[in-house]
Amino acid sequence: HGGVVVVGAGQAGVQVAESLREAGYDDPVILVGEEPRPPYQRPPLSKEYLAGKLPDAELALRGDRFYEDRGIRLLVGRRAVELDRSGRVLTLDDGTVLPYGHLVLATGARPRPLPVPGGRLEGVVGLRTLDDAQELCRRLESARDVVVIGAGFIGLEFAAACRAAGLNPVVLDIAEQVMGRAVSAPTAAHFAEQHGLRGTRLLMGTAPTELVGRDGRVTGVRTADGTTIPADLVVTGVGVLPNTELAALAGLDTDNGIVVDEYLATEDPHISAIGDCAAFPDPRGGGRIRLESVQNAADQARCLAARLTGAARPYDALPWFWSYQGDLRLQIAGLATGHDHTVVRKDERTQGLSVYCFRGSSLVAVESVNRPADHMAARRLLASGVTVTPEDVAGPEFSARAHMA
Template sequence: MTGLVVIGASYAGIQGALAARDAGYSETITVVADETWLPYQRPPLSKDFLAGAATEESLVLRDRAFFANKGIDLVVGVRAVDIDRRARKVGLAGHPELNFDKLLIGTGSRARRLALPGADLSGVLYLRTLQDAIDLRASLLDAAEIVIVGGGFIGLEVAASACKLGKKVTVLESAPRLLERAVSPTVSEFLLDVHLQHGVDIHLGETIVSIEGENGLVAAVQCGNGTKIRADLVLVGVGGLPNDQIARDTGLSCTNGITVDDHGRTSDPNIFAAGDCATHYNSFAQDWIRLESVQNAQDQAKAAGLAIAGSTGPYASVPRFWSDQYDAKLQIVGISRNFDDQALRGSIDDGQFSIFYYRQGKLIAVDSINRPGEQLAARRLIAGGISPTPDQVTDLSFDLKSLPKPANAARV
């Protein structure tokens, strides 16, 4: 029996399977995942879960009964090891291979590992999976001094969570500012101040050369400038790498992820990919890009699921991201890279503001701190190709929703 096989049970894999079924795909659907957990939410792992406000059970996306009602066979704790494109088979470790008519790869990404002395010591941790979060939460209980390598989203969210638990936290970031690749200097500076006010020690432009241990346990981090920082626990958050090896091994086109079109289709017309493992040409970035976000995983997988079912609905959603750090809720819509102008709406001092980014007079992205309403307006503006002037943005009396929406606007 052949049908749709999905490799990976995170947001992309599950959404793709559901989208195909809901669009009328009537053949068998089998989702294979190497983790033993039911599909779960990942964003809370660095926040509510570490703080004890969420449990393994509360993170579950859907229970087994839901998948059974949808006619989706969920196979957990089984790793897909290879793909035979000619025979249309997926090899599984320790289990019979699966035949497929269509295949969706939603294998996500993995944490980039440190390659330096001491990186294999006990107490050097990463955060990508639920098991990672369980291990980190348990380790935090006994740790007093935490060193976080990397001032990106994961590093800063864990820093905030650890700080709330009363830990002494140090963040080491090699770039000259926090979240350098994601936000503008203004937002970086604001978040730096927020963390400093909560007692986090942040070192910018700082590299590490080794991690030192005692009796096999992490004890300190040696910095490139000669400084040694004590640590009971080291959390590494230096980015992610796409889990695309299974696609590379079978000859699919891959460049920093599996190359897909706007329907999630790979270089093989019967194989699709979506989420963190896939790279696509994004009209809002005006470039090939691999996005690691829940929004991208779900919307890209919806497009793939529709195509698998023989329907249409290309991926054209405006990219969105978010991060919660203490009481600061950062929301991002669009891709701000290569902006040449910006406008501020609201008050930085009050901790409620948005920054609108322009390229050649066109609005391309908006970062917001504690102004969710403007994010909704920004999604509509960017999707519709509508660009309020900087003067209109800075004028709080001007209603951004009053600008007309073109008939051919993209989905928000």
């Protein structure tokens, strides 16, 4: 029983394989992915890719020879279906049996299905995979009435891409605030206003009750007040569900994700979980969290590879994130969850904005819009542990960079 087997050839899976090799690990590394192609980046799928600005080849996470050059065995188009923990073997859907010394679950997440009738009509599309994005590119060529359900990051990014294609989408969400779960009220209000000014119709506090269609194709979205909004393309972005089935079948603990400790280990010492599928202890807030970001997937992969090569340390990387919505470039340092106070700094000249989020007197997150220098400084400031108060930030001369000096 030697070697590491990784289930899921996405951002986290590829990074853990790479970091193992960088750390000198020289036993077998096998990367199993169910998607029928080499690993690729997801973030552009709701951004540049839809505008036709990025050829398929540039989506690849690593170059053609990357896996071969490092002796990483890449098995794509195959799904792991069974996990025998006592025998330490993984079985794939084509019958392949892979013994492992350590198993990494990096299975990611999938779009949450829309909980209303009509979700399976033709013209109703989620957005997670390259196949989804290719279908959307095709449909955008002839679409006239686009409705986006869910005003989260992906929904709003997609809305901006629609506008770039000359369409004026309608975005609806049950919540009152856009990107409700993840950003502060001032940032949400700014994005709602700016999307509106650019031609998106936002219907907040609006629940879809049914997708209606004719001959199996979607024609509209019915809402709780009885209106039907015409639609020949409906994109759903109502969150994701972590892929925990394999872990749960093998008797591992799951609770909104595969449960791991601060070392990203499950209760089985031979199995770890990283990335979108992992529920881990929040090093800053207490409680368990699950994050959906490239930063989290990559940093957890690096942390795990370090442990597997003898340099164990708890996972405590500072979360950061970006969401580019047309010309509105949001960057977030830290986690705004649980903040109770914000200080807004606006640059009237460039319309850029940075929102400092505090929990009590501690700075927990900084959200920046078109202020990349603020974002980089905020990441350093939050990671440094240097104290900064709301009064500091509200001062006329405040700059995060100067504050640390």
